[in-house]
Amino acid sequence: MNTYTEAISWIHSRLKHGINLGLARMEWLLEKMGNPEKELKVIHVAGTNGKGSTVTFLRSILNEAGYEVGTFTSPYIETFNERISINGNPVSDADLVKLVRIVKPLTEELEAGELGPPTEFEIITAMAMYYFANIRSVDFTILEVGLGGRFDSTNTVHPLMTIITNIGMDHINILGDTVEKIAFEKAGIIKEGVPLFTGAKQQEAHSVIRAEAEKKHAEVYQLGIDFSVENHESVPGGEKFTYLSRETQYENMKLSLLGRHQTENAAIAVASLMYMKENGLLKLSEKEIRAGLEKAYWPGRMEVLQQRPVVILDGAHNTEGLKAFAATMNNRYEGKNIKMIFAALEDKDLSHMLPLLKTMNAEVYFTQFDFPRAASASKLKEIGKMEDASVEEDWRALLRRMVNELDVEDVLAVTGSLYFISEAKQFLVNLLEEI
Structure with a gap:
């Protein structure tokens, strides 16, 4: 495996194994790699829509505050490498080749065993975790769920924070044909004692999410109840709104991403980071939040x-x-x-x-x-x-x-x-x- 072209070709060759949800193969890979996921400070993001935008708002705000941030997202819009990025910059071709050299022999060993072949998504997830832990160390890692949550390969981490952006009828052949069933799969990312921030709007989804959170003793912070978007206005070049919570009111917040739905994604990002600040996990100012929101850019979304x-x-x-x-x-x-x-x-x-x-x-x-x-x-x-x-x-x-x-x-x-x-x-x- 000497060239970028060879590395990408090998990664894509794994597509033949399709979607095969489950954590056993991923856990095996990570153990063989030295459990890099245990070295990461993770924010874990699930949801039907808005995951990528929320990841971008989180990353942009943290960058403004001076933190190094790794992101794992899918799919890519411009280059494959952007799926694994640091501070919005895609992994280099050379580092991607290095990662494939590490994971390829492990993949072949795994495939020969009883667990069977890992999927393309599992391999890329493992590569991202190893990269952020061992090649380019970061302050925070933001992982976007690929599909569902409960059995998604990203669900091998114990995060600082979990986020479920919203619930909608997508991938119903895999996740289920009702809002409740899909919400249950998304709620699978909730961990013991780890706070959850959510933008889910349907009562059916709320009931499922809160029930799962109660089992895990996880606090739930909900858009429209614990924090909200007020005074929304579409302006030239973006959106303007007021962020409101029990403790905070930020007026005239500006986004460059278009659409009211983006103000909701932004509010989820702000609420979760404010919680982390209040609990001593990071330092953050209002000025950095405002600048991060306005500078956030996510290709292919309006x-x-x-x-x-x-x-x-x-x-x-x-x-x-x-x-x-x-x-x-x-x-x-x-x-x-x-x-x-x-x-x-x-x-x-x-x-x-x-x-x-x-x-x-x-x-x-x-x-x-x-x-x-x-x-x-x-x-x-x-x-x-x-x-x-x-x-x-x-x-x-x-x-x-x-x-x-x-x-x-x-x-x-x-x-x-x-x-x-x-x-x-x-x-x-x-x-x-x-x-």
């Missing part, structure tokens, strides 16, 4: 690539994400001529997602991309029952035509699967530079 005409990328990859996308578009671009390009995976809840496209006054263009679970453009139109929608199989040709035809007051939104957004972003950036 990301404005161009202002005139407006071109937006957003990974609205499930029902909850599409609701937030629609609300933000209707709030910010009411009355505008909106053209929307949409692609999705066929195992998503398309029957509930696609009707949400009708809530926006937009010209809809369905497309498809080269990915094993991607839905065809024609299937999206059929399920969505949108006679006026257009179908274009070649997303590159569609983007090129749309960009060239945009009027200065138009809005072009490219949305749907995060995997599609990842493919489309650099192509779209290059197109805009050509004009």
